[in-house]
Amino acid sequence: MRLELTQHIQAPPSVVWEVLTTWERQPEWMLDAKAVHVLTPERTGEGVTIRCPTNLLGITVQDVMRVTAWEQERLLEVTHLGRIITGSGAFELQPEGEDATVLTWWEEVDPPLGALGEWGASTLVLPILRRIFTRSLNNLAAVAEAEGQAARPG
Numbered sequence: 001m002r003l004e005l006t007q008h009i010q011a012p013p014s015v016v017w018e019v020l021t022t023w024e025r026q027p028e029w030m031l032d033a034k035a036v037h038v039l040t041p042e043r044t045g046e047g048v049t050i051r052c053p054t055n056l057l058g059i060t061v062q063d064v065m066r067v068t069a070w071e072q073e074r075l076l077e078v079t080h081l082g083r084i085i086t087g088s089g090a091f092e093l094q095p096e097g098e099d100a101t102v103l104t105w106w107e108e109v110d111p112p113l114g115a116l117g118e119w120g121a122s123t124l125v126l127p128i129l130r131r132i133f134t135r136s137l138n139n140l141a142a143v144a145e146a147e148g149q150a151a152r153p154g
Contacts, residue, residue: 001118003129004106007137011148013073013093016101019144020076020091023050029139031132034060045070054085057128061085086110099148105137 009016019025021044027033034053042048048067053060061084068088069077077090089107096102111118111125 001111001126002106002108003126003133004104005130005133005137007103007105007141008096009101009103009141009144010099011101011141011144012099013095013101015148015151016093016103016140016144017073017076019140019147025143026052029143030136031139032056032136039064049081056084057125065089080109101144103137103140105133107133 019029023036023038023043026036032055034055037051039049039051040047046067046069048070050065052063052065054063062082063085064081065078066081067076068079069075069090074093075090077088079088080086087107087109089105089109092104092106094102094104107129
C-alpha cells in the first residue's frame with residue numbers, strides 16, 4: 001500500500017529539514033506520533049534508529065525506524081522495522097525559489113494478512129491515513145513557516 005502527499009511550505013529547505021530531523025519535536029506536528037526516542041548514539045545520517053509510539057487507529061504501536069538514506073536538506077528515507085508496521089517511507093525536499101520548499105511524504109507499508117490485509121488497508125485504512133498525514137503536513141508547514149519567519153532579518 002502506497003500513500004504519497006505533497007505540501008508547499010513557505011520556508012527554505014534548511015528550515016524544513018531542521019524541523020523534520022529534530023526527532024523529539026515530531027509529535028508537535030505529526031498527529032499520530034506520541035513521542036520519538038533516538039535509540040542510537042548518532043542523531044544524523046544513515047543508521048540512526050528511532051522508536052515512535054504511534055496511534056494506529058486507536059491502538060498504540062511501537063514504530064521502530066532506521067534511516068536508510070540521508071541527503072542533507074533533500075532526502076530522509078526510513079525503513080520501518082516493527083512487527084506491525086513494516087515497509088519504508090521518505091520525506092523528499094525540493095527547493096522552490098529561495099524561501100520555499102515542496103515537501104513530498106510517501107510511505108509504502110506492507111499490510112499483514114496478505115491479500116485480505118492489502119484490501120483492508122487500501123479500502124479502510126488508506127483514507128484515514130490520508131487525512132491524518134494531510135493534517136500532519138499542514139502542521140509541519142505551520143511550524144516551519146513560523147520558524148522561517150523568525151529567522152528572517154527585519
